[in-house]
Amino acid sequence: MVVMVLVAIVTASVIVGTGAAANARVKSAATLIMSAIRVAYGRSSAMSKPMRVVFDLDHASILIEQADKPMLVRRDDETKTGGAEGATPQEQAAIKDAEKILKGPRAPRPAFRPVKALGFEADDPSKGRELGSGVKIRRFEVAHAKEPQFEGRGYLFFFPGGMTERAAIQLARSGEEEAQLTVLVSPLTGKAKLVAGGKSIDLERSDLGEREDRGF
Numbered sequence: 001m002v003v004m005v006l007v008a009i010v011t012a013s014v015i016v017g018t019g020a021a022a023n024a025r026v027k028s029a030a031t032l033i034m035s036a037i038r039v040a041y042g043r044s045s046a047m048s049k050p051m052r053v054v055f056d057l058d059h060a061s062i063l064i065e066q067a068d069k070p071m072l073v074r075r076d077d078e079t080k081t082g083g084a085e086g087a088t089p090q091e092q093a094a095i096k097d098a099e100k101i102l103k104g105p106r107a108p109r110p111a112f113r114p115v116k117a118l119g120f121e122a123d124d125p126s127k128g129r130e131l132g133s134g135v136k137i138r139r140f141e142v143a144h145a146k147e148p149q150f151e152g153r154g155y156l157f158f159f160p161g162g163m164t165e166r167a168a169i170q171l172a173r174s175g176e177e178e179a180q181l182t183v184l185v186s187p188l189t190g191k192a193k194l195v196a197g198g199k200s201i202d203l204e205r206s207d208l209g210e211r212e213d214r215g216f
Contacts, residue, residue, distance in 0.1 A: 022134050022173045026180045027194075029131035029171055032119075033062060033183050034192040036129075037156070037164075039117045040064050041190035044158040052084075052112055054128065055154040055169065057137045063128025064120050065112035073144045073157050073165065081155065084110050088153060131171075138172040138179045141201050143187070148200075156185065164190045168201045 036053050043066070044051040050067040071084060114126040131137070140154035143166040158164045166187045170179035179198030185191075 023180060025132045025135050026171050026173060029060075029135040030181050030183055030194050032129060032131060033169055033171075034194065035119055036062050036064055037183075037185060037190070037192045039119060040156075040158045041162075041164060043115075043117055044160055045162055048160045050110065050160070051115075051158040053156045053158075055137055055140050055156070056128065057140060057149060057151050057154060060131045060136050061128045062131070063114055063126065064117050066115045067110040067112050069108070069110045071110040071157075081109075084112055084155070134174045136172055136174050137169060138177070139168075139170040139198065141169075142167040143201060158190065162190065163187060166201045168199055170198045 033053075040051040040053050043049075043064075047066070050071050052065050052067075054063045054065055056062065067084070114128070120129060137154075139148050139150055141148040142154060142156055144157070145154070156165060156167050164185060164187055167183075167185040169183040169185075171181045171183070172179045180196075182195050182197065182199040184193050184195060184199060184201070186193075
């Protein structure tokens, strides 16, 4: 009987310890995302170039990219690129299909290229940074997209004037559907804050308690 009790205590301790470690990895991933947002926001103003943070939901990684020309994010863009050049074969195919439907002159799409930035100095920056073992991006939501994403690549854009988009990035432990943490991004200040659970930008329509974000 005593042995059984001891085994139960040890097992419970292992389970609790494993859960705590997984939660710590989710928080570490959120910190990495917030760091990337700060770097992209600051670099956009310093370099006077549009920037974006790329969220690869399929591979649980992020990277920072810089545009080769000015751009305005298009909310009516059905290709999920926000009006930029396609970075994956799927995006390139979607753009080609969309251009078959649209007629008349079209503005050139800016191309984005990976950059080496603080915390993203890998020899091959196109690989980005992995969020860590046991962590996934459960849901990515950004103002220029009509629907939230659960797979593929999502893009959060930054502009030289010190603006970004409203966004919500939900993080969860691998194998679980419930979000543990959400990174919320303010369009007016570029600040990111961390909140518990799964939050949506639909619930965060006011910024600084005064202005409603109408541009993105």
